[in-house]
Amino acid sequence: MRVNLSITALLLSVSFSHSAIASADFAQCVSQLQLKAKQQGISQQTIDTTVANLSFIPRVIELDNQQPEFTTTFKDYYDKRVTDWRIKEGRKLYVQHGQLLRQLTTKYGVPGQYIVAFWGLETNYGSYKGNMSVLNSLATLACDPRRSEYFTQELMQALTLKERYQFADKDMVGSWAGAMGHTQFMPTNYLKYAVDGDGDGRADLWNSTADALTSAANFLQQLGWKANERWGREVQLPKNYDFAYMGSKDTKLLIDWAGLNIKQTSGKPLSTPDMQAALYVPAGHTGPAFLGYENFNVIMRWNRSEFYAIAVGKLADQINGGAGISHPLPNHPRLNREMVQQLQQKLTDEGFDVGKPDGILGRNSVIGLQAYQRKHGLIADGYPDNATFEKLGISLNKLPTP
Template sequence: MFACGVSTATYANEAFDSCIVTLKQKAVDAGISTKTIEQTLGQVKYVTRVIELDKKQPEFSQTFNNYFSKRVTDWRVQEGRRLLKKHHQLLLQLQQTYGVPPQYLMAFWGLETNFGSYKGKMPVIDSLTTLACDPRRSTYFTGELIQALKLKEAYKFETSDMVGSWAGAMGHTQFMPSAYAKYAIDADGDGKADLWNSTADALSSAANFLHQLGWARNERWGREVKLPDDYDYQFLGRKDKRPLVKWAELGVRKADGNSLTTPDMQAALYLPAGHTGPAFLGYNNFDVIMRWNRSEFYAIAVGHLADRINGATPLYVAPPKHDNISRDKLKLLQTKLNEKGFDVGKPDGVLGANSRAGLQAYQRSVGLTADGFPSDETFSRMGID
C-alpha cells in the first residue's frame, strides 16, 4: 500500500491529493506558515520518474575499475588544481577553522557535481513530496520535505530555484535538506546559506559538515600500500582495524616500497579489486568520508582524487579490468556459500561485509587467495559460469 492508502496499481491523483492533505497538516504542526505551504504543497506535482529511479535496482554490480576510472579523471585532477588556486584564500581559512585541507574539499566538490557544473535539475519539493507519498521510505522523506519547506521559508528561496537530484540532494555539494539545515554556512554574509549559487557558502558548508562528522585534523584519509608476497589476508576490511605499527610488522609498506610511518593511528586494509589490484589502508578520515557516502569505492575515489589534486602520482597498481558482475550471479554465489555452511545471510546480490567474510572463509577452505573478492577463479571453483 502507498503511504496514503492506495495500491500501486490504482495509484491516482485522488490518492496523491489525499497524501498532500496529510503532509500539509504535518507542515502546519512543524510551524510552517500557510503562505509557504500553499506556495509549495498547494502547487506540488507527482513525479513518476522519481519513483522509477527510487525503485530501480542496478542489474549489475559495478567493478572498482569501472567506478574509479569514471571518477578520478585527468580532467578532474586539472580542474581541481585550477579551482584550488582560484579559491586558495578561502580554502586556507576553512582549513584553519575546520581542519579540512583544501584538496579534500576540491575532491568532494568534483565527485558530487563536477565542481558545480551539474547540480541536478529536478524540482526538490516535487521530488521529496512524491517520495513522501510512497511507502518505501515515507517517514524519511516526509522529514526531508519538512526540512526543505523550512529552508525555503527561512531563506526565502523561490520554489523554482530549489532543484537537485531525484532524491532531493541540493547544491554544489549535494546536501539533503536535513544536512543543509544542520551544516550549511552563510560564508559570504548575504544573510542566507545558498548552496546553489554561492561557492563560498558551499565549500564552507562542506568543511563544516566534515568537521562535525569527526574529521581528524592533520591526518590523511589513508594511502595506497604494498602488501608482502606472503600476506595471508587474515586482517581485511573495516572490522579488522590495527595500529599502523602492527601493519608495519606484518610487512605492509607504502606503495613506493618505503616503510610506513607509524604514528598512533588505527587503519583497516581494503582490496576493492581483490589481491591483484591496488591495496589501501584507510585511517579515521576514511571512515568520515564514508559517513558522507557509505561506499568504500567512493571513499577511495575521494581520497585519491584529493591526493592527485595535491600533486601525487596516479596509483602504483592500476585497477585490473573486470567486467561488471550481474546481481543474479552474486545472488547465486551467496546461495551457494550458505549451502556450503558459510553463512552470508539472505542472498541479495550485494557483496557486503558479511558476504565478503563468508567468501573469504570459503576461499581459505579450498586453498584460494582469501581476499574476499569474487574472481573468475572463485566462481569457477564454485561451479558458477
C-alpha cells in the first residue's frame, strides 16, 4: 500500500515547464513508472527495454495545454470535415469494402456508411494515423500533473497491448495524446474493443483495414448503437419557435416534436415512431436545426462534441447517397476567448449565473444566455449573435470570420 501511495504522490507532484524539461524529474518519474508497470504485470524484459528508455516530448505538453485563441464556428468545423473529397472517397470505400461492411451490419447492427464515416473523420480513411510515439507521448503526459492518473493508466494499457500482440515500440505511433490506428483508439479502448477482423490472430488497427472497421463496429455496438435506427435528421423549425426545448437535456418523443410544428426539411410532417430525440441548433436560429436520436448520443460517446456527431451523421448520409445540409450555413465570426469571457462576465453582472468566466461557451453559459435573450426580447437560442453582443454592450469589431 505504501508503494502505491508513493507512486501516486510522485506522479502528481512532478511538473515541467513548457519551455524546458526537468530531465532529473522525468528520469525519477520513469523509475516510478517502471515500478508501476511491474505491479501491473508487465514483463521485466519490457520494463528494461521499453519503460526504462521512455523519452519526454515537450511538444506533447505544449499541445495538451494549448488553448485555441478563437472558438470554432459550426460552418468552419463542418466545411473542413465534410468535404467533397471525403464524401467521394467514402462512397468509393463503401463499395470497395461492401462485403465486409454488410457482414458487420449483420453482426453488430451498425450500417456500413457510419463505420466508413468514423474512419473518414478520424484518419482520412487511414491516410494519416499520426506520427508520434504513443509510448513516449503517454509517458510524457503521465509525468505531467494535470491528468497524470488517467495517462499513467493508458500507458500501462499500451504496454499490455504491446506485449499481447508483440508490437514493436517504433511501430506504435499515433496522436500526441496516444490515440492509435485507423480508428484512433486509446489503449484502454483498443484492449476492450479491438477485434481480429482478418483472422490472422491479432487485432492490428494500424495495418489491417478489416481489423479497424470490425473494431469500430464492435465499439459502436458496445456503446449502445440502436440497430435499424438512423443518427437523426435535419429539420425545419417553425418561424415562431421559442427554443424553450433545446439540447441534450430536453429530449422528447418524435410525436411531441411534431406537435411543436417541427417538420422535415421538405416541409412534410415528421414520421413519429416511438423514439426520443433532442433538438440541436449548432449555429443558432439563422443556421440549420437537427433532431438527434439515440444513435446521436452513441456518436457523442465516441467523441463528446455535437459538431462531431452532426458531421459523422451527415457524412454517413451522403456516403449512402443522401443529401447534405439543406439550410445555408451562416458565416458567423469566430469569437476569441476574451470576448466569450466578456460575455460571461456581463451575464454574471446582469444576475445570470453562468459559472466562472472561462472563455468556453458551455451548457451553463448557453442557459444563462437564453435567459438573458428571453428577458430582453431577443431570439432565445443561446447563441451569441451580433444582436446579443450589441445588447450586452460588447463590440464585435475586428473579429475575423472563418
